[in-house]
Amino acid sequence: MKQFISFVxxxxxxxxxxxxxxxxxxxxxxxxxxxFGFALTNEVKNAKIAILDQSHDAATASLLSEISASKYFDxxxxxxxxxxxxxxFKSGKAKMVIVLPANFQSDLQHxxxxxxxxxxxxxxxxxxxxxxxxxxxxxxxxxxxxxxxQKIPYIINTxxxxxxxxxxxxxxxxxxxxMAMVLMLVCTMMTAITIVREKEMGTMxxxxxxxxxxxxxxTAKAVPYLLLSIVNIISILLLSVYVLDVPIEGSLLxxxxxxxxxxxxxxxxxxxxxAVTDSQQTAMFISLTGMFLPTVMLSGFMFxxxxxxxxxxxxxxxxxxxxxxQIVRSVMIKGLDISGVWKETVILIGMTIFLLGLAIKxxxxxxx
Amino acid sequence: MRxxxxxxxxxxxxxxxxxxxxxxxxxMPAMQLLILPWAADYEIKNIxxxxxxxxxxxxxxxxxxxxxxxxxxxxxxxxxxxxxALHEIxxxxxxxxxxxxxxxxxxxVKEQSTNLFIAVNAINGVKAGLGAGYLQTxxxxxxxxxxxxxxxxxxxxxxxxxxxxxxxxxNPLMNYKYFMVPGxxxxxxxxxxxFLASLNIVKEKEIGTIEQINVTxxxxxxxxxxxxxxxxxxxxxxxxxxxTIARLAYGISPAGSLLTIYVxxxxxxxxxxxxxxxxxxxxxxxxxxxLISFFMMMIFxxxxxxxxxxxxxxxxxxxxxxxxxxxxxxxxxxxVVLKGSSLSDVRNNIFIVLGFAVVLNTWAVFSYRKRA
Numbered sequence: 001m002k003q004f005i006s007f008v009x010x011x012x013x014x015x016x017x018x019x020x021x022x023x024x025x026x027x028x029x030x031x032x033x034x035x036f037g038f039a040l041t042n043e044v045k046n047a048k049i050a051i052l053d054q055s056h057d058a059a060t061a062s063l064l065s066e067i068s069a070s071k072y073f074d075x076x077x078x079x080x081x082x083x084x085x086x087x088x089f090k091s092g093k094a095k096m097v098i099v100l101p102a103n104f105q106s107d108l109q110h111x112x113x114x115x116x117x118x119x120x121x122x123x124x125x126x127x128x129x130x131x132x133x134x135x136x137x138x139x140x141x142x143x144x145x146x147x148x149x150q151k152i153p154y155i156i157n158t159x160x161x162x163x164x165x166x167x168x169x170x171x172x173x174x175x176x177x178x179m180a181m182v183l184m185l186v187c188t189m190m191t192a193i194t195i196v197r198e199k200e201m202g203t204m205x206x207x208x209x210x211x212x213x214x215x216x217x218x219t220a221k222a223v224p225y226l227l228l229s230i231v232n233i234i235s236i237l238l239l240s241v242y243v244l245d246v247p248i249e250g251s252l253l254x255x256x257x258x259x260x261x262x263x264x265x266x267x268x269x270x271x272x273x274x275a276v277t278d279s280q281q282t283a284m285f286i287s288l289t290g291m292f293l294p295t296v297m298l299s300g301f302m303f304x305x306x307x308x309x310x311x312x313x314x315x316x317x318x319x320x321x322x323x324x325x326q327i328v329r330s331v332m333i334k335g336l337d338i339s340g341v342w343k344e345t346v347i348l349i350g351m352t353i354f355l356l357g358l359a360i361k362x363x364x365x366x367x368x
Numbered sequence: 369m370r371x372x373x374x375x376x377x378x379x380x381x382x383x384x385x386x387x388x389x390x391x392x393x394x395x396m397p398a399m400q401l402l403i404l405p406w407a408a409d410y411e412i413k414n415i416x417x418x419x420x421x422x423x424x425x426x427x428x429x430x431x432x433x434x435x436x437x438x439x440x441x442x443x444x445x446x447x448x449x450x451x452x453a454l455h456e457i458x459x460x461x462x463x464x465x466x467x468x469x470x471x472x473x474x475x476x477v478k479e480q481s482t483n484l485f486i487a488v489n490a491i492n493g494v495k496a497g498l499g500a501g502y503l504q505t506x507x508x509x510x511x512x513x514x515x516x517x518x519x520x521x522x523x524x525x526x527x528x529x530x531x532x533x534x535x536x537x538x539n540p541l542m543n544y545k546y547f548m549v550p551g552x553x554x555x556x557x558x559x560x561x562x563f564l565a566s567l568n569i570v571k572e573k574e575i576g577t578i579e580q581i582n583v584t585x586x587x588x589x590x591x592x593x594x595x596x597x598x599x600x601x602x603x604x605x606x607x608x609x610x611x612t613i614a615r616l617a618y619g620i621s622p623a624g625s626l627l628t629i630y631v632x633x634x635x636x637x638x639x640x641x642x643x644x645x646x647x648x649x650x651x652x653x654x655x656x657x658x659l660i661s662f663f664m665m666m667i668f669x670x671x672x673x674x675x676x677x678x679x680x681x682x683x684x685x686x687x688x689x690x691x692x693x694x695x696x697x698x699x700x701x702x703x704v705v706l707k708g709s710s711l712s713d714v715r716n717n718i719f720i721v722l723g724f725a726v727v728l729n730t731w732a733v734f735s736y737r738k739r740a
Contacts, residue, residue, distance in 0.1 A: 018653070018655075018656060020651075020656055020660065021655065021656050021659055024659050024660060024663050025659070028663055028666075031663075031667065032666070035667065035670050035671065035685070036670070038682055038685070039670070039671060039681045039682060039685035040670060040675070040676045040681075043494070043680055044677060044679070044680055045679070045680050046679050046680070047677075047679055047680075048679065089537060089538070089707055090703065090707050090708065090709040090710070090713050091709065091713045092699065092703055092709070092713075095679075108530070113530075113531065114530055114531070115530075115531045115532075115533060116530060116531070116532050116533070117532075117533050117534065117535070118532060118533070118534035118535075119534070119535050119536075119537055120534065120535075120536050120537065121537055121538060121707070122536030122537055122538055122539040122540065122542055123538045123539050123546070123547060123702055123703075123706035123707055124547055124677065124702075125536075125539060125542040125543070125544050125547060126544075127677055128536050128539075128542070129542070132534045132536075133501070135532075136532050136534075139530055139532055140532075142530070143530045156476065156481075156482055156483075156484060156507060156508075156510070156511045157481065157482070157483050157484070158483075158484045158485075158486055158504055158507055159483065159484070159485050159486065160486045160487075160488065160500050160504070161485070161486065161487045161488070162487075162488050162490035162496055162500075163457065163487050163488060163489055163490055164489065164490055164491050165490035165491055165493060165496070166490065169493055172490075172491045172492075172493065173491050173492045173493070185662075190655075190659075193654075193655050193658070194655070197653075197654075197655060280654045280655065280658075281389065281567060281571070281654065284654075284658050285396075289396065289399075293400070297403075297404060297407045298407060302675065303407050304492070304495065306414055306416075307413065307414070308406060308407050309406050312403070312406055312407055326460065329491060330458070333491055334458055334491075336458060340458060340459075
């Protein structure tokens with residue numbers, strides 16, 4: 001045991017002395033939470049739009065002032081001919097053009113009918129759809145005011161309730177995702193690389209001839225990263241509760257236990273990678289392509305899994321982060337207890353045992 | 369000049385001997401371009417609906433039929449109890465609950481006004497907002513339909529009516545892949561540029577071979593150029609592979625000229641490689657270099673406008689994107705590939721990226737020391 005502790009201590013010195021790496025490992029989750037929490041939103045606001053107003057009368061003026069008053073749009077340019085529309089899009093000056101026909105006001109007053117054309121730059125399909133929806137609703141509001149309170153019979157009222165996340169904050173879906181991503185990075189990648197590095201440098205040989213059992217040597221390498229991950233989990237949770245106002249609805253104890261379980265899964269995978277590779281670069285690319293990309297892409301936190309084609313959906317079942325993501329969402333946001341997440345927990349435990357077994361089997365006591 | 373040629377020869381030999389690196393260089397872009405765009409689909413479809421029907425009337429039945437016929441919704445559960453439906457949401461089997469109250473039909477006919485309740489799983493705010501939006505549009509269509517049955521509408525409009533028509537340019541089918549593929553191509557180029565270049569130098573440091581180069585009469589800029597040019601060439605090759613894949617697998621051929629893309633890519637690669645070189649001069653181990661470039665890549669990619677529009681970001685984040693070369697290239701890629709913008713449309717971006725390239729490379733040359 002004393003030997004084991006001194007090996008762990010050596011590993012700590014390694015991390016502690018490399019201040020840059022340690023700094024990044026500890027600051028990365030904080031940066032991620034801040035970027036995801038404040039900078040990334042699919043909500044469209046301040047979108048640049050241009051107006052092609054062919055009538056310039058009182059009615060268009062009042063409609064335009066209403067449009068530019070909305071927080072969704074920034075009036076960027078006034079166009080004068082149809083041909084300018086193409087130009088505006090190509091230079092990226094506007095994302096939508098509102099075309100108001102000639103004789104807007106007189107048509108509106110005499111024939112009671114006018115047409116407005118919205119042209120969106122659909123190279124970004126989501127933004128285009130959203131902009132058209134927003135603009136339509138602003139125009140509809142304007143029209144309602146013109147109609148002046150006529151009573152409409154036969155109404156179906158709908159009441160919408162947003163469960164779990166009434167303010168529709170993005171943070172609710174990405175905090176669990178960031179946790180998965182950071183744990184993966186720290187545990188899988190860093191663990192794999194430190195071990196392979198000792199192989200590359202030849203110091204592994206030195207350790208293997210020591211009286212310590214080889215398996216314990218490797219475990220000693222994993223322990224500091226486990227502790228580091230726990231620090232990261234705590235800082236992510238603190239930030240999300242106190243800075244992003246994402247509450248922890250379920251039991252904190254369960255959440256921590258599940259996080260540690262996932263950390264162990266990642267560590268086992270890291271150990272497995274280190275057992276089968278010999279160079280740091282290969283270890284890095286395997287952990288990047290084998291673990292990190294699937295985590296980002298197939299866990300459901302960046303991209304909706306249900307939209308993917310069947311083969312990808314099947315592959316996503318093999319990604320540990322997918323299950324962890326579901327667990328965190330269920331426990332942290334929906335407030336479920338262990339009975340709600342036992343299935344995912346069992347799957348994670350299974351994966352951990354499998355990976356660990358594989359790593360032990362592949363682990364060689366002798367080099368080359 | 370001769371010195372440089374020898375250095376280049378050495379670098380190319382090193383790259384082509386390392387099968388692992390070669391595989392990474394050529395396989396990774398191909399794999400990512402073939403898989404990522406399929407995953408990165410934000411279009412909201414197949415929203416799973418749980419219906420709680422307390423009414424069991426003809427109107428309720430018609431309504432459900434209309435919703436499922438729309439193509440956006442699939443009926444996951446039809447039940448009489450709200451708790452059943454809530455359980456579906458807790459298990460992630462349903463996204464939206466539509467609750468039809470007991471007197472839905474009766475109220476509609478007698479009171480001319482009735483209620484429906486919608487509950488949305490809002491953990492993913494965007495999906496929840498869009499899903500509820502679609503459902504409400506369908507409901508108001510349905511409302512309009514049956515209202516017409518009950519009320520004779522006047523022949524002429526007696527109130528002002530504004531018709532809104534819309535058209536989607538450049539991507540009328542609203543294909544999300546057209547949007548993602550050019551962006552992903554940029555990310556690949558960036559990863560190859562900054563990762564490989566910085567790892568390459570740091571590896572020489574770690575192994576100690578850099579000492580051997582340091583004691584030769586090779587000049588600093590020779591060394592930097594010798595590292596820069598091979599990866600620059602590789603980057604352009606990867607771009608070509610990527611564009612071919614985009615063409616063959618997704619049918620995306622640039623609306624603008626290929627020349628514009630290559631000119632921009634050539635300048636852009638200089639900037640990214642400069643960044644990689646700069647990183648490598650500050651790092652001692654591969655682990656460090658990797659972690660730092662990974663960290664920077666993460667910020668660059670997230671704040672590049674690849675996934676979320678830059679315009680929606682807060683002021684401080686928009687300022688960061690202005691110092692992010694990735695965001696300029698993604699913008700240009702999308703403009704040229706989708707809209708057919710010309711070289712003069714993107715000239716500002718070229719000059720800015722050229723500025724990055726000059727600053728980063730000069731900095732790298734100056735901070736590179738021929739001493740251990």
